[in-house]
Amino acid sequence: MKEILHEWNPWWTSEYQFKGIKREILSQIIPWIDRKEIVSILGVRRGGKTTLFYEIIEHLIKRKGVNPKNILFIKADDDRVEKEKLIDASIDKYREAVQHTGSFYLFIDEVQEIDGWHKTVKRIYDLGGIKIFISGSNSSILKEELGSLLAGRFAYFEVFPFSFSEFLTARGIAAQNEQDITKNKNTIRGYLNEYLSKGAFPEIVLEKSETMKDEIIRFYFDSIFYRDVIRRKNIRNPAKMEKLVKYFLSNISSLANYSKIGRLLDLTVDSVGGYIKALEDAYLLFSINLFEFSYKKQVINPKKVYCVDTGMRNIVGFSFSEDIGKLYENAVYIYLKRKNKEIYYWKNRGECDFVVKAGKALTAIQVAYDVSQRETKEREVRAMLEVMEKFKLKEGTIITENYDSEEKFGDRTLRYIPLWKWLLK
Numbered sequence: 001m002k003e004i005l006h007e008w009n010p011w012w013t014s015e016y017q018f019k020g021i022k023r024e025i026l027s028q029i030i031p032w033i034d035r036k037e038i039v040s041i042l043g044v045r046r047g048g049k050t051t052l053f054y055e056i057i058e059h060l061i062k063r064k065g066v067n068p069k070n071i072l073f074i075k076a077d078d079d080r081v082e083k084e085k086l087i088d089a090s091i092d093k094y095r096e097a098v099q100h101t102g103s104f105y106l107f108i109d110e111v112q113e114i115d116g117w118h119k120t121v122k123r124i125y126d127l128g129g130i131k132i133f134i135s136g137s138n139s140s141i142l143k144e145e146l147g148s149l150l151a152g153r154f155a156y157f158e159v160f161p162f163s164f165s166e167f168l169t170a171r172g173i174a175a176q177n178e179q180d181i182t183k184n185k186n187t188i189r190g191y192l193n194e195y196l197s198k199g200a201f202p203e204i205v206l207e208k209s210e211t212m213k214d215e216i217i218r219f220y221f222d223s224i225f226y227r228d229v230i231r232r233k234n235i236r237n238p239a240k241m242e243k244l245v246k247y248f249l250s251n252i253s254s255l256a257n258y259s260k261i262g263r264l265l266d267l268t269v270d271s272v273g274g275y276i277k278a279l280e281d282a283y284l285l286f287s288i289n290l291f292e293f294s295y296k297k298q299v300i301n302p303k304k305v306y307c308v309d310t311g312m313r314n315i316v317g318f319s320f321s322e323d324i325g326k327l328y329e330n331a332v333y334i335y336l337k338r339k340n341k342e343i344y345y346w347k348n349r350g351e352c353d354f355v356v357k358a359g360k361a362l363t364a365i366q367v368a369y370d371v372s373q374r375e376t377k378e379r380e381v382r383a384m385l386e387v388m389e390k391f392k393l394k395e396g397t398i399i400t401e402n403y404d405s406e407e408k409f410g411d412r413t414l415r416y417i418p419l420w421k422w423l424l425k
Contacts, residue, residue: 199311
């Protein structure tokens with residue numbers, strides 16, 4: 001166990017240098033480091049949670065001057081160790097192996113792998129003297145267990161695969177300000193296709209072999225699906241669950257009627273809803289409701305479903321060349337989700353892809369890959385003006401492939417902006 005602890009914590013014996021791609025979310029986490037609350041990092045498996053922990057550890061050592069021996073990292077999904085009482089056993093061995101002084105920082109990666117982890121974490125928190133960071137790949141388990149035992153004692157942050165800006169950083173392309181973006185415009189536009197095609201899981205972005213990328217994505221899907229959904233949720237009919245997830249992956253951004261899908265796959269409406277909840281908990285798929293002030297109407301109307309990563313969707317789901325508009329819409333959704341937005345769609349005579357709620361303020365966003373055809377553009381504009389009239393909005397955004405412009409309709413303004421530029425805002 002001592003040898004494994006030294007392997008997990010290389011900063012004890014040598015100078016530590018973080019070598020990953022720096023994540024944008026770190027700036028949100030830093031203000032919580034000196035507070036007593038437990039910091040919880042949630043997100044899809046292989047999405048970068050462990051690497052983010054390493055980045056926080058570098059910040060502690062290099063920026064805050066923390067003694068490296070005052071940092072303990074526990075990798076709970078390591079198959080070489082017994083999970084029962086892993087946290088207590090690791091802390092005991094740590095105190096035997098390392099001469100640290102005073103309080104220390106405790107990182108527990110993939111904490112949901114340890115049965116009863118929440119009670120142990122609460123006990124350690126209540127004793128004081130240890131700053132706790134945990135990560136996990138199941139949102140409901142962590143939020144429910146943290147909320148039931150540690151209400152008001154934790155802050156959580158959700159990590160997704162690379163943003164487009166982080167993707168460009170990994171490719172060595174500067175896009176941090178308006179000058180960089182203008183200078184590298186053509187290169188950035190070219191990389192958007194790769195970002196949508198192969199996705200943004202960190203290991204996939206850094207992998208050079210195209211064949212290996214596809215194989216790794218399939219491996220990721222199997223790991224998430226069977227480990228974090230089927231096993232974790234004790235799904236009794238994995239074959240039907242697999243058909244359901246592949247149906248949704250093949251139909252991202254389309255309206256999903258649970259009754260019709262249930263009849264198609266021989267599932268009850270409740271089963272479809274329960275399966276979707278399990279997939280959302282694992283950060284594999286996400287669903288959004290129709291925007292209505294009546295919650296009942298939100299629930300009974302069809303949903304729209306999106307995937308955590310367009311690369312996974314392309315490899316696992318059934319896709320074809322005309323899907324580019326769906327990939328654009330999925331990328332917009334994940335961008336908004338990453339920003340912790342409250343996201344809906346809206347439909348009446350026309351359909352607006354996203355109505356984003358922030359307090360009492362609403363924003364309307366439409367995704368229209370190609371507006372060069374007059375009929376297409378007029379349809380998208382009608383839908384936007386309809387939703388803007390409905391909710392008294394003065395501005396709306398239409399996200400396109402290349403079209404960059406602005407139009408006035410009375411006292412209302414429609415802004416057209418290419419996806420690559422919008423993702424870098």
